[in-house]
Amino acid sequence: MKGLKIVVLAKQVPDTRNVGKDAMKADGTVNRAALPAIFNPEDLNALEQALRLKDKMAGTTVHILTMGPGRAAEIIREAMFRGADGGYLLSDRAFAGSDTLATSYALTCALKNLSPDLIICGRQAIDGDTAQVGPQVAEKSGLPQITYAEEILECSEKKLKIRRRLERGSEVVEGPVPCVVTVNGSAAPCRPRNARLVMKYKHAKATSEMQEADEDYVTMSAQRPYLKITEWSVNDIQSNPEDLGLSGSPTKVKHIESVVFQAKEAKVMDASDAAIEEMMKELIANHTIG
């Protein structure tokens, strides 16, 4: 078995889980400067599923593909610290202002350069909560998709078996490889950064970050090719410029208002100690209590 070539689609997002009152600007757009930039949480769940396949299947590689400004290389390093082999940063002014349609188009064009066996991504990003990019990539790539995945139970070079979350339970489905899998937040959390990998990869840089590097660094990165994070501009992918960025984005934000929910969604749980403990942890984690 030669293993799988896995690409994880990931996004660097503003941390909206802990928003203060300066999180939005007066014009209704997100004030990115006031919020720390993080690895989109469900993309981390997706990464963990990919890394588990890498653990199980010799020869499997895991690469991140992300679209964003130069600093989005941070999440590629984050993924490498956790066990990913490397990543690709899709970065160009031509992509600025992309909505989900333009984003999935650009990502699909970039994926053509890579022709992976498996594309895994988080269900949705916390800055938009659209859950559209994964399915759109599948559609544009002409690949089948399995959404809301909770665990990849089995995987070979031909097919895979996945448990996916439903509203009131879960189901196990099979699909062919290649395909697109979007992973739900209820999947296993991502493994921590690894001490040895952090020390090995902390100097990894994308091309645009290399501009500030000193001579010492240039020598080192020449000796250590694994430190290079591939950066692609619009010229590195085959695309129709009309479909990229603002011009490729039919979505227009007309108006934004702050809505306070009154009724809370209900959650059903059984009466076991484990379920109660789980709920306590959840309430503490989202700062409802504690």
Place this chain on the structure above:
Amino acid sequence: MANFYTDNEDIKFHLAHPLMKKIVALKERNYTQREQFEDAPKDYEDALDNYDKVLEIVGEICGDVIAENAESVDEEGPKVVDGHVEYARGTQQNLDVINQAGLNGISLPREYNGLNFPITPFIMAAEIVARADAGLQNIWGLQDCAETINEFADAEQKAKYLPRVSAGETCAMDLTEPDAGSDLQAVQLKATFNEKENRWYLNGVKRFITNGDGHISLVLARSEEGTQDARGLSMFIYDRNSNAVTVRRIENKLGIKGSPTCELVFKNAPAELVGERKMGLIKYVMSLMNAARLGIGAQSAGIAEAAYREGLKYAQERKQFGKPIIEFPAVYEMLSNMEAKLHGMRTVLYETARFVDIYKTYYHLSHERALEKEERNEMKEYQRLADIFTPLQKLFASEYANEVAYDSLQIHGGSGYMKDYPVQRYVRDARITNIYEGTSQLQVVAAIRGVTTGQYAKYIREVYEQATIAPEYEPLRYTLKGMTDQLEACTQLVTEAGCPEYVDFHARRLVEIAGYTIIGYLLLADTQREARFAKSAKIFIQYGEAKVASYAAYIRNFNPDQLGLFKK
């Protein structure tokens, strides 16, 4: 979303201590490992950045996973299944995450897949782990057994066992027996050499063994038949894969409940001799013990940090008589004293860790090349300092962990006595720190020579007293000089009686006088680097001055003849 490293500036402060530059350069052999190992640093800043980033991982795991599991681990504890230990669910999850993060073999050389960190950042990681779950620190912290293997075992043994520790296998040190606790000379576990098989076998019982079912155990056993004392004892490695040791029971303890304390039965257990025969207790256990005592210092600091934070939080939130209780002098005094003790125990802990780092690194270096005369002298000097500072820091750290936890519970009032708050766990966990790896009374026995030979006083006079300080802190130094005078005067008073028992009687007081002075000076030095420590320095020195005065008065008013009054 908590991070127990980044939320604690004090650890970072000690990581940036000026002496670290020398330590790291020695440890990294002047940054020459870069060609060979891809994770080796290129210079001091790069190395420090590595420590910082790895401690950040430790802090994150501790905040998000280990601390979250602590209560259920305390509740559930480990159990014995078919003669082996099964950890509490939370403990197992903690260990799995720690292994995924590669936080093992932290101070081992890179050739054994270690991180090649100095002891100091390892001790910092230990402190952070203990703050999250003191009992877990017992299991994870036992990786320092690998240090002893690295120091004394042969090349083959090192190559066999050390990479396993780096990969996450756990260790144990099997010393105590039913009739050999503080007095390890009485160890009876029998080691017999089978000539035909060219192999050692162990038979007998060990008791109170922390993580007794660990993968790799260092076992103290009697290899010389017919002997009764320390000279008949040797050190062995037992590999759990041999499956010849069963766990008979796990103790039901007051605290550190996640840590399995085992009674072990060795039945023809194959073992490998470490180093030379007969040197088990005399040389190897002493080294093991010193490392473990540093670990307990870290554990104590971690528990005290956790307890102090809980006490502070509660005092700010709890309102009585129309205001938060922190506004009452009785409460804020307690909290400031707790904080000063916490800063004090931490500063002497890391001072000791740095001493250990320098001499141990020279020791390893001496096996690679001949040391220069100056280096040899430095190695000896720092080893001497490490030897007298280790028991002193263990004494103060463990006693203060208890005091801080006690006061924190007191601040909580009745609520603190309930299991609803974590402070009761800190009180229970702290209680072992001044008992195991040598009781406080035994730390005093180890430290008193530093007093009677004048070593502490000499170091205080020649180094601490001579440091450059800002003029506004001269009054504090004046007080500390007075305390040093008391140390010398009291030592003379006690020793001139010419009676060893009389020295033993006052030993605790004398060692504490030295300790208050040293910790006072260290806090004063910290204040020179960062002014925010001025508060703790002032509070601690004032507190120490009063303690020293009372001990001095007691000693002065005491007559050697009065010993009889106390004898039972």
